[in-house]
Amino acid sequence: MKLDEAIATAKSEVKDPYALSYLEAIPDAIEINGTEALKVQILYALNNMKTWRGESARKAKKAMKTFATKS
Secondary structure, three states, rough: OOHHHHHHHHHHHHOHHHHHHHHHHHHHHHHOOHHHHHHHHHHHHHOOOOOOOOOHHHHHHHHHHHHHOOO
């Protein structure tokens, strides 16, 4: 799953309001601080997605973790 697909899936399926707020803030964060801000937003969102389960959750979380932990 690509990162943009993972973010879109999370936005449509995640119920946690904090995770959603971080996901919704991604475009503004990128505009202000670039790719590093995207990594931070994803890490914060992932931290709040602990109760999101299922196959789409596993795929989306994996794509986001892979992006956020790249050097």
